[in-house]
């Protein structure tokens with residue numbers, strides 16, 4: 001039940017926005033979101049979703065907080081070093097919003113548990129740091145018909161795309177096969193500025209809110225470079241022969257075995 005007193009209602013500034021309103025807010029409060037990986041991207045996403053009032057949030061991550069994370073993973077502080085990220089983010093966000101249910105699970109996401117994790121959520125948010133896990137998320141979400149929002153960041157660059165299975169292009173429509181290990185750049189090798197995950201996470205979280213409120217998601221692959229202050233939307237077509245969402249579909253879950261950030 002939403003308190004409609006503007007000063008006492010924690011969501012008043014959000015419901016005032018005409019695209020949300022009280023109806024949209026109630027839909028958010030009835031929604032379940034899964035954030036896989038709660039580092040720079042996922043931590044920002046989880047923060048935004050929790051404060052927006054998404055009623056049920058599950059966070060998964062296998063990693064512990066390290067000193068070099070603090071530069072861009074805004075939810076952690078020095079006292080969190082060595083603690084499991086999923087537990088710290090859940091603890092912080094429970095304090096930020098006691099009216100929602102939020103759970104942090106310290107675990108590795110792999111082919112054996114992905115279906116169990118995603119089957120009861122309304123949306124999956126990609127906060128991972130590797131392509132293999134993204135393919136795992138893609139294939140499982142396409143199989144179960146669950147929307148997911150892809151996000152990736154490195155250096156000053158980021159990408160995001162919203163995937164509505166069998167309606168919009170999926171990750172394998174763009175990239176049919178998982179790239180070889182070492183063929184894609186990682187933050188560990190080429191670095192990252194802290195502004196880019198904040199931007200991409202904001203785009204991902206807003207897409208999630210739209211989908212959870214039954215609104216039309218944005219189309220295309222968004223490419224952002226915060227150093228050059230550029231953003232471009234690339235039109236992507238569904239690949240009718242896609243191995244995940246098209247006529248060429250095969251069961252991919254057996255070939256993927258990897259974890260979240």
Ligand SMILES: [Zn+2]
Pocket residue numbers: 169170171172173174239242243244245246
């Ligand atoms: Zn596809």
